[in-house]
Amino acid sequence: MTTLSTVEQQFLDIISKMKAYSEAVSLMQWDLRTGAPRKGAELRSEAIGKISSEVFKLSVSEEMGECLDQLESQFDSLDAPMKKMVKDARKEYNRSKLIPPTLYEEYVVLTSKAETIWEEAKDKGDFELFKPYLQNIIKMTQQFIDYWGVKDTRYDTLLDMYEPNLTTAQLDGIFGQLKDKLVPLVHEVQQSTNKPDASFLQEAYNIETQKDFSSYLLGEIGYDFEAGRLDESAHPFMIGLNTQDIRITTKYLENDVTSAVFSSLHEGGHALYEQNISPELARTSLATGTSMGIHESQSRLWENIVGRSREFWKRYYGELQRRYPEQLGNVDVEQFYCAINRVEPSLIRIEADEVTYNLHIIIRYELEKMLINDNLSVEELPEAWNSKYESYLGIRPSHDGEGVLQDVHWSFGGLGYFPSYSLGNMYGAQMMNKLRQEMPDVDAKIEAGDLLPIKDWFTEHVYQYGSLLTPAEIIEKMTGESLNPQYLVDYLTAKTKDIYKL
């Protein structure tokens, strides 16, 4: 950056204070999920609440408003990072300022209560418990959208929060195309007599050895353990404290040797993104992923496109076999490859395979769009959920715990978030297609365990920018076209036909 004016410096000072608080809050949350003592959690949550509310206050402070006004009056003379930071801060400032504070407080109370109730409802498979909360969440979300201003539809306003500038019209087309190709593909697989055996994955696998193997693979893909660490938690996650401290967690299951492998690679993909943001952005608000979709493109690419490829396991299966000679001694790499890539309609999103996963997302997208746009009532939701599962995946939940209640997102108000996961799959396939053109020997590299050039390529085209570029700018600058679902369809079709010999 060039020499800063007084107002730029003032603006950066607010940002860096917000970043310091956010680093604190993130560490406090990481700690709660990895090893904080049980009894301290209540006071800890209070402290987190207080500091978070300071971050919010700073984002809508008078001082912030004045900085933004001044910076906008001289916008053309700002450099690119400053421009993007001002745009982002203005968006957040307006969003927050437009909501009456009492309404917002009501919403915070509602969602924090709803998360607890959701958990109980899910355990009991009892949608009635959660229903009034979800009804209120949707009502309040609609009110918020009306304050913010309705884009093409109310749902468009939500979508823009997670994937800036993406519209429902675009997504309808994209998801329509995906659904048209994937539903028949799943049916073909189901009709196939070819069923990969995967029972050997469920034997007893020593957990210390699993830890060692996860760490080893993370090192292989280029995760920097001097700028992060790997821990255990009930739900795996990646959390960025600062650009040089990007932590991941995973979960080890004794009777499932690949669960930790793929969740480590998934969170590792998120972490590669954040660890490789340009150091110049470290003290700015741009030192983060540009959207949830682009973030998921990296996690799901390393987990699936790289991490479930035949080449990857040609290189690393021996390492796994060596660690578990009893369990895997008689299983060859092709059997293993087919087992970890078997396609099987199932009820639970987070356990879904690469192909059906997208259908889980499309179902959620279609339903939440209807809920927000008043085309479906919460009353009708469970039935709508179940019949979509029946029609797209050919299976029907036996109770709402394994159906409409399975995901936490709606309980904290995260409507509009789900599409990010499939966007990630599509971005990832499109990016990989481009990488193949520029690095024709990429398969050979993977098979040789030479993975760092892949990380470096993504650093050049994605990671270094943090949120300096928009998702659309990233994909267009890299591939010369906008988001195109065909690459994902082609990738999944070819892979599935090969495995199932269709």
Added chain:
Amino acid sequence: MTTLSTVEQQFLDIISKMKAYSEAVSLMQWDLRTGAPRKGAELRSEAIGKISSEVFKLSVSEEMGECLDQLESQFDSLDAPMKKMVKDARKEYNRSKLIPPTLYEEYVVLTSKAETIWEEAKDKGDFELFKPYLQNIIKMTQQFIDYWGVKDTRYDTLLDMYEPNLTTAQLDGIFGQLKDKLVPLVHEVQQSTNKPDASFLQEAYNIETQKDFSSYLLGEIGYDFEAGRLDESAHPFMIGLNTQDIRITTKYLENDVTSAVFSSLHEGGHALYEQNISPELARTSLATGTSMGIHESQSRLWENIVGRSREFWKRYYGELQRRYPEQLGNVDVEQFYCAINRVEPSLIRIEADEVTYNLHIIIRYELEKMLINDNLSVEELPEAWNSKYESYLGIRPSHDGEGVLQDVHWSFGGLGYFPSYSLGNMYGAQMMNKLRQEMPDVDAKIEAGDLLPIKDWFTEHVYQYGSLLTPAEIIEKMTGESLNPQYLVDYLTAKTKDIYKL
């Protein structure tokens, strides 16, 4: 507490915001010392600096000043905790307000630089490197004292920061008494032909087993692992995040089986204090130890008076022996007891035994008092240090790294802190004497591993109050007299004469 007035609520709101920030800062520091990735440390330190400075700003804010003015105008009507909180906050407010901000910033820069330089100087044994920094630290400390107002002497002002209301005149008397008794005692021991063998403590002791044993002992003294955790760090410490999250660390040395045992008991003693503060004080500024001296009384009591007692090891030595049959199978409990209580003049304070430890402290007290009161120049300090070691302990450092440069305290400006350690020893012995009167079978209890009644007794008389009572109030309420060094002298004399058969 009774129903709160508006200003009381406002005051508590500021306090609880400061507490939230402090919890964050403490966790960030704990993390840096226990497992944070190396590369993130620089950005982390910046974030800690920003949040710490917010805590400071709150403590001297206009809002705080107004609250204090109002609360003081109705002081008599406040309840006891509120009175003490107002007093403490006023003291801090005035202290901070009296220093010109530019001078304070200069001091922060100086001390943070000095700590780094001190480390280098210590490693090289080169006092000249550190000398200009120490000169400036002393000069600035004197300036601060002059702003705050000189008590009887300048050093008295410092002393009051760590041990409220204690004076140099008192301490001269107390330390004089201690020195008069302990110096001859040490000489007697040195002349004795009776030298306990301790070589067996230095064999190879498996570290995982040491961890297990430290955890076990902490459980025995009543440390609550659901309100804390035990980790490893280069220098053992206790840190309170909130009253239900009091963490400790220790350091395991393969060739020294008791190092971790006693540092765990030491930090565990600090932790028992903070874990047992009344829950009613949890959200107030009183939820902390009342002084460093009282804090050290608990750490050093559990480490030494309980933890190095014959009764303690009659109960627990079998547990240790069982874990290390090869190393300790032929060593009986009496040999072990004598080994861990051998008295030996040595150069390094933190490795000193119970008797000579106090002489290490007295030397530092005498020297820093002279430095602050302009009776000794920094130039003359190393020689003064060496000759005091020679006269009190009969040994002389071969270089300043094992002499005047050994402790970090002066480099961060912690002048006036050292006496706390010996105060802790004296408070502890005096408290133990009282406990013996009220619980005549305390030795039998220790020998039976029935330690919780001891913890409960200290909870009743010390822990529950946090900093609601002053150190003087605590010791007088409990024992009926003020701090009296005779109990420590008697305890150390009896124990040493027994072991050395003098």
